[in-house]
Amino acid sequence: MREQSDYPAQDGKSELKVVKQVSYSTDPADFHYMTVNVPCQNACPAATNIPAYIRTLFEERYSRSYELNRIANIFPGVLGRVCSRPCEDQCRHGEPELGRPVNICHIKRAAADYRREGHIYMERLFAPLGKSVAIIGAGPSGLAAAHDLSTIGFKVVMFEAFDQPGGMLRYGIPEFRLPRDVLQAEIDSILRLGVTLHTGRRIGADVRMEDLLRDYDAVLAATGCYTSIPLGVPGEDLPGVYAGLEFMIDVTSGKAPRVGEKALVVGAGFTAFDCARSALRLGAREVSICLRRTEEDLRVTRDEILEAKREGISIKSLMLSQRIVGQGRAQGVEFVRTRPESVRADGKREIAPIQGSEFMEPCDTVIVATGQRSTPFDAPGEKDRHGILTPLGARGARTSVPGLYVAGDYATGPSTVIQAVAQGRRAAEVIAEDLTGGTRRQKAVRMEDTTITDRSRSWDYIQRQEMPTVAPMAKRLGSADIEVETGYERDAAHEESKRCYLCYLHYEIDMDRCIYCRYCIDVAPRDCIKLVESVETNEAGAIVGYKETTSWRRVNAVMIDNARCIRCGECARVCPVDCISVTKVELVERLSMEGGQ
């Protein structure tokens, strides 16, 4: 389905002018195009329109850049600091011969840092529906759902077990990575929509599920993962051994756990790094993170590894804990060496312990941060073996109990903040559909004719701008609440934004006008322009492959492979007959008037 929404051109007598040629599509072929050609947005669980917010930041429209983020991910200021950045792994700038990915996350933070003071949130609000939803858990997933449900017109009431909202953002992430004023401001931007928040109310203890199911039209459980998974080795109950998550909750609640001189952290995720860096700030002189695999396999960002090392934390690889030893207190951990084995179906290598390679690492503090899982609570419905409600359906939000939904880490197991936000938004969408009988928001591909941008080829060679951090180290480690990353200066953010290849620009050769001069091929920075004999399409009609040829007699078209194109614009600049057009193609969310009552 394609829908034209431009102002039609007139015969010169009318006062109306053509402002934009814009069309929206829900054609599967166009959605397929977006997944292949805008890899950063496709990698973002919340489908943030990354090229658009980077471009608006380049134009120094910081508030607009912030809004483009907020439309998709709700917490730009938070995510600009703590996102796991799946987008950067897919950024074209990181492809083998192109250099390093664009620092997408830090540009997001710059948008949050430099937006206008008192900027107005651009929120489209539906009229109240007269229906209510209870959300259990005010973490990123619950808050994201609360935001969406409120804007749609539901009355939202949240129940949070801790004293303050934020969930893992507040109790799992240390302040030196995420300042609490930034977090609170973005939580407030959701609560201001009329959300009622009850803190200190734990499901099962202070609130009963049957009461909620009776009193509300829908109940969403987004209670997160707060049960630590133990190592399962002897000695884990010795004093001086902490579960990673409990350790972090104590740190972030101001109850400083006792840490000795030498701490070993077992684990490979963000929690392990947060524990290690917090232990250093609590007075440990020597902190090591112990991995079964290698640094290469860590699930944290490169920046996180770098900062941990800068602070003096060592990362030790290929070791598997066997037991914790000590007389009355942890005094060491016995490990065995591991070695990589065959590759599993998920692409990761099996790691096997090497029998007989035992060795001891002395320490006085052990922090076990090997993972956590959801905590069960009393509720009707189908559950797994741990007593967790089983998510049903493709979007994983419904349960076997009508009116009861699940979202976030509770439903999926431990994930990242951006995944939790996306999950919460998806659950809100499902709840709205079930309670109103229609959709309120609809994904569409927006296409707008545009001219070639002012992007210069020389920008491809700009080095990635690194995030400045607090120095000297004594100042950084002197307090647990000094934010380590200080944020880009405006100039650095602007410079970094130039590096984006703007993959939302679609380049196309008009074959009726092409004179086959091949100038475009001569200037192409990589094999992105092809002499094509035929194209291969899928069931949706999307182009999924080309049959290339080197024989002129067989050439039926000269085509730009947008999956290889880095939008440098060189082809369009050299084209003598101006037959290369540029269209801005964006995956957006449109408000839908369909359905509802």
Added chain:
Amino acid sequence: MSGEHYLIIGNGPAGREAAITLREKAPQSRVTVISKENVRCYQPHLLPQFIAGQVSEEELFTLPFSFFKERDIKLRLGQCVVDVDFHKSQVTMAHKEIIPYTGLIIAVGGTPRIPERCHRYRDRMLTLKTLTDARMWAEKLQKVSSALIVGGDLTSFALTRTLLAMGKRVSFLLNEESLWPVRCDDQVFREARVKLEQGGVEALRGTIQDIVRRSETSLEVTVDNKTFETGIVGAFYGLRPDVGFLAGSGLTIERGILVDEYLKTEVDNVYAAGDCAQVYHPGLKDYWVSIGYGNAENLGRIAASNLMGEKTPVETPQESILCAEGVRVNTSWWLEF
């Protein structure tokens, strides 16, 4: 000539010996050596003497170009590999060329390691790994009378001797990160200090807080709370394997590319040798790295032989082997200063 193409990445002692061995064992195959540096193989341990002018540039080189030409070993110097696709058995070059191979030996060696703590002022420190580095040292030393050596590895002690011979005033800063890859504890520090002071070097202990450039010939260094001036700061924190281009390729990399006792990686036709390899030793049930010129030559030969179908294990490390941070090394160079 057969259709087989053996590719060696790295033109150091391991790469050079691997190429020569491959040519001997596969006379009909194509053998190509790719190197980032645009000079032929040289002896890096002679770089300190080159800086002092005791050895000419020509004397650094091990073999003439004609040697490789006669053996039909193709040298591609000044070219950089940016990616390896092990499924397709091909490498991608920085200049976008794709080169297929039948067998691959990775012998890229190490690149100077600068601890993350020092990244803030790394542009104010010199390293010494390549001929380009050595030229930079030679040029700077003409203008300054003093040098501060931080870290401390095999090269730093040789360079210190050179600097003393050149009449320069040398200070040597030792701390926990010094003497890579050995842990510099109190006993090791005392040993190293005695040796250094006997040789006329001022031995300091502490950690650099900052380096500020005052002029072209003067740097202001703050060690703990003490500030002093020096002409050059040399950083010698050892090496890290120069394998950034292999990130995400599927090979397991810890302190080097993990290989078995036959130097084979997890990919069948791919071997690693020299400083960039971390070798599993079944006797030790652990991994070890071998550093030094002679060891690298030996590993290069073994990797090439095994790529050609032999089954030669790497020799057991010598008894002087030390274990540091889980890595076994066979050196204690400060005792020889």
